[in-house]
Amino acid sequence: MPAAAEVLYLSYNGIGEPLVESQVLAYLRRLAATGLRFTLLTFERRPLAGEHEAALRESLAADGIRWYWLRSRAGWGPLSALLDVRRGLAVVRALHARHGFRLVHARSFLPALIAQRFKRRSGVPFLNDLRGFWVDEKVYRGRLRGDGAVYRIAKRLEAQVLRDSDYIVSLSERGARELAGFAAWRGGTLPPLATIPTCVDLERFRPAPARTPAQPLLGYVGSLSEEYLPEEVVAWFAAVRARLPQSRLELVTRSATAPLQAALARHGVPADCVQLHALPPAQVPARIQRFDAALSFIRPHFAKLASCPTKVGEYLACGVPVISNGGIGDLDALLGAGDTGCVLADFAPEARARSVDHLQRLWQDPALATRCRALAECHFSLAEGCARYAAAYARLLGTTG
Incomplete structure (x- = not known):
């Protein structure tokens, strides 16, 4: 050059x-x-x-x-x-x-x-x-x-x-x-x-020491505008709580939270098990490290075939498995094997329940964080x-x- x-x-x-x-x-x-x-x-x-x-x-x-x-x-x-x-x-x-x-x-x-x-x-x-x-x-x-x-x-x-x-x-x-x-x-x-x-800057986004999630902390980073399906985020978390009542949800977002609060009420999710943070970029890696799994939901559309959600690489780099929906960029291929997360075929209650079952099995594998990190190193x-x-x-x- x-x-x-x-x-x-x-x-x-x-x-x-x-x-x-x-x-x-x-x-x-x-x-x-x-x-x-x-x-x-x-x-x-x-x-x-x-x-x-x-x-x-x-x-x-x-x-x-x-x-x-x-x-x-x-x-x-x-x-x-x-x-x-x-x-x-x-x-x-x-x-x-x-x-x-x-x-x-x-x-x-x-x-x-x-x-x-x-x-x-x-x-x-x-x-x-x-x-x-x-x-x-x-x-x-x-x-x-x-x-x-x-x-x-x-x-x-x-x-x-x-x-x-x-x-x-x-x-x-x-x-x-x-x-x-x-x-x-x-x-x-x-x-x-x-x-x-x-x-992703793999030096900034790194895994935390491994731990077994007795009280799972589920995470979300980014916008909560309509295209990112806040209703489905809450519905999925409600499905987790039905199986694991001690679960908590933490969202890092600068979006208006009124739609989210309304969705929590509709799904009967107590406000005290959900935390919202608006953080500067420098503080986001440390927050993701605390998650036991993280969400990336996006409303599918032809335009989204050419997308790549930034948060997915950041989650994986921190050793965190990802729960996503299909039809978004290359996520079906990247996460479809199921060993670093789960891709929902749709948002039906049965699909949510299967994803929770799958996630519980992943949490039993001590190599989970290592696989997530390896995928980030290879692809992101x-x-x-x-x-x-x-x-x-x-x-x-x-x-x-």
Whole structure:
């Protein structure tokens, strides 16, 4: 890889979001240590406090990362998203005049749209880092109609961006297989494609000393919005309590908790056996280490075939077995063997009961935590993920002057 190559990284997520720390900055710090020079451009939903912004910029600079940001109009509709693309493109051109980028790494669809338009004028190649099927995610979340004109226009833009990509990264093998069949490739050539899941810093997320769960602590980390099925989380925990009345549930989330509280009441779960925490990212590993099993439920949809829940790798890295539902990324294949958790075929009471039976058997196996950790090391290693990105960068930088 050419020394000191200038790389622009575009993120539509704001700098303070937990996933940016784990899924953007963790990678950039390691890749910058190889000699690459990174410029990070983020889109911020809220204004940043001056002192906090200055301290963060200084900290990132010490890690070899220049940071710039734009105020995002996200959430104001399709026209506002396109305005973000237009404003972002203007800033990218100005930054290119200053730093001379050799490569653009675009995280998700709107940054890829910016990178595509920048490439048309500058010739700078771009890596299209898919974070799921973005357009279909909008349908999944009720923000677009799947039979509407805006959806059809967005899908045409998506096809154009995919065709113009110089390299594509998918979060899952299932997503990569779907990509291979996309209509975008008809009459064209599929760009180089790699699968890199949401990786985990295995030094931060480590197993705690083994213990036998006499009073099982079940855990959950992340959003409790509707797509993450808080009703099913509570229903599953109620099924555990029916078998193991001393069980407790601990949730680490920044989401509003009113829907969860209502679900607890509906399922007759006492409030005193459930704990809620809103923790900074640095404190999350120690909390996960306390779990005896952890949940990752997501409402299935075509868009979710290209997903990889960050929490799953974090759970496994801490030696914690995972209870998931099927139809989400590669989880059926990863957890389907049943020796590191359980995949529910559906949310029927019988499926819940079978998963509880299975979990009780797993808890009797002293090698459980070791197997979970080994799966994380094999599939979710941050070092391996960085190596795959470095290989992609080297391939693209080798084609530029």
